[in-house]
Amino acid sequence: MALRPVQVNIKAVDSTAVGRFWAEALGWSAYGHGATTYVGPAGGLVRPDPVALGIAVVPVPEPKTATKNRVHLDLATTSEAHQTELVARLRALGARPVDVGQGDVPWTVLADPEGNEFCVLEPRDVYRDTGPIAAVVVDCTDPQATARFWAEATDRTLHEVAGEGAALRSAQGVGPYLEFLRTPDVKTVPDRVRLDLLPYSGDDEKAEVARLRALGATDLDLGRGGGDVAGTCLADPAGHEFCVLTLP
Template sequence: MALRPVQVNIKALDHAAVGRFWAEALGWSVFSRQTTYAGPGPDFVWPDPVAVGIDVVAVPDPKTTTNNRVHLDLATTSAAHQAELVDRLTGLGATPADVGQGDVAWTVLADPEGNEFCVLEPREIYRDTGPIAAVVVDCADPRAMARFWGEATGWTPHQVTDELAALRSAQGTGPYLEFLRTPGGKTVPDRVHLDLLPGPGDDKAAEVARLRALGATDLDLGQGDVGWTVLADPEGHEFCVLALP
């Protein structure tokens, strides 16, 4: 039994505009439902077997926190590619962001509604991830987070230290899931979170019970009677367990 991260959920005032931004940023297509979904290829069928898509959901309130506790890192293949991507993203509406990064090799930007992300310098580890190199989660204890999320997803640890822990699918495909030791704690609901899906033949209720036994807690964000279950990991990051299609 394991749950697969299938999409990054981003809250936005204008879900259509933010969804279009991320689709163009990643070279993907837009699929509109009640939300705006960005996924690879014009013939995308949810869920993609490898990629982690982006689902942009409308909310009534703007982003108020300085830095999100969850963000995306984008992969590049060369210094020229990094510079070209930064220029292209800026043309699409991204803006420079200062999250206290100092003088670093990567570029920190924000999408049109202020959600921070990084355009990384070329790194060999991300050569085959696709456009999203990693989903990065700020936390106090990367080792503990890696244990919880590794058990939740069945993903394989690639690096586990006091400062950074990285997981990837057992098949070695798609982006990494990384936990970065970061000062400060979570104080408001996440603007960005992961949505997980049970595997074929797995029972959603049994998976949710398993997550609770691992340390997840139930969370009421006013979602009402919906087909997914909202939980929080041991450090309070929200995530959703979706129903099988």
């Protein structure tokens, strides 16, 4: 048994506008479904997409706080010229530069129109075949332990372990990476960005949730700030929120 990461869930006061931003940023399409705006490759909403990791922008009443998100997206580029062009295009769409203590680095840190941080990476060979999203990056104090939980919880396999981080990717070697980066700070506010997981067809959702609890996940009540959720919301052993969605 395993679960598939199906989408990155982003909370927003204006979910339609933020959904449009991310669709244009990634060169994808925005699909309205109820109050949620889904963002994915053109051709119609497919969940789960066989390669890409989509985005679901859900409306919430509370704006983002000044606290840096503990989950963010890294965007891939193919050349220095592409990186420069992409940063300029994103700023024209409403992104703004932010300082999260990155110092002098070759990538650019921006925030979407509601303040959710993300990075536009310099070209790196490792991300040449990921699609527009290179990685979903998770801040944590123990990357190895957190990566082990997610490797057991999902169908992603351990790709790399280093002193300050660890990375997972699909067993087929497609799509974005799921990366865990060591940071000294601890979680102080609810997550604005999280992962949503989906069981495989034929799997028992309740059994999957029980398995996650046995791995160290804890139950979570997102309350009215969690958006509409059809499924079970949990937190991993490091406190990162995620949801197991109900199969359609």
